[in-house]
Amino acid sequence: MVDPTRGVLYPERLPTFHRVAPEGATAELVEWFWIPEWRLPADEVSRQHVVGYPAVNLVVERDGVGVSGATTRASFRDLRGEGWAVGALLRPAAVGALLDDPAALVDGIRPFAAPDLHDAVAEAMRSGEGHRARATEAFGAWLTARVGVLDDAARQANALAVELLGERGATSPEEATTRLAVSVRTLQRMAHRYVGIAPAAMIRRRRLQEAAQRVRDDPGVDLSRIAAELGYADHAHLTRDFRAVLGFAPSDYRSDAGG
Structure with missing residues (x-):
């Protein structure tokens, strides 16, 4: 967990x-x-x-x-x-x-x-x-x-969540399709039926959660390093993602969270 x-x-x-x-x-x-x-x-x-x-x-x-x-x-x-x-x-x-x-x-x-x-x-x-x-x-x-009893489709949907949201989850929907041995269309259909949002959105949310946790837990960490390690294109990409979802920049969050 x-x-x-x-x-x-x-x-x-x-x-x-x-x-x-x-x-x-x-x-x-x-x-x-x-x-x-x-x-x-x-x-x-x-x-x-x-x-x-x-x-x-x-x-x-x-x-x-x-x-x-x-x-x-x-x-x-x-x-x-x-x-x-x-x-x-x-x-x-x-x-x-x-x-x-x-x-x-x-x-x-x-x-x-x-x-x-x-x-x-x-x-x-x-x-x-x-x-x-x-x-x-x-x-x-x-x-x-x-x-009740789970069928194969339900268990495959659980595997999808592991690949998209897990600690060692895929960094892209394409990587997830390879790991699960399914087509992109099948991946999208499973995400819609069993979660409600697109695979790419699931990956982005996982990545943003991890970024927020790192910013909060390690006040001295370089934001460009976090961006690179989590697959953001650059520091500016990380900042845009923060602002779009949270409404503030990672530097502001670090200050407000006590960093």
């Missing part, structure tokens, strides 16, 4: 936050579970900035269940009062079983009818010590029962 703060622009501002690895059969359906918990003073707001993974999330909160699509831009959420969420970053095999058209959900969120899932996870979150483990266990049990 990647660094738990990957994709979170200002991790020091997080409430209590955990990423939990799935176990057993759930590992074919969930990349990881994520659980924020917060209790804030009445007059305090905690704004959480995220450059999200190009993936679908199924999220249980106190007031219901929602499903959010892959994102193409940075976003934020303001936390107030007291609350929690238990989210599952879904692997493509799960997306194919739960959604007919994930592309229609890109940069959006909608309610998801799963009252039994909500009740099981909410009960676990109220259960005291060990509640997070019980919540993810209940979530995983519901999901594996809902999805």
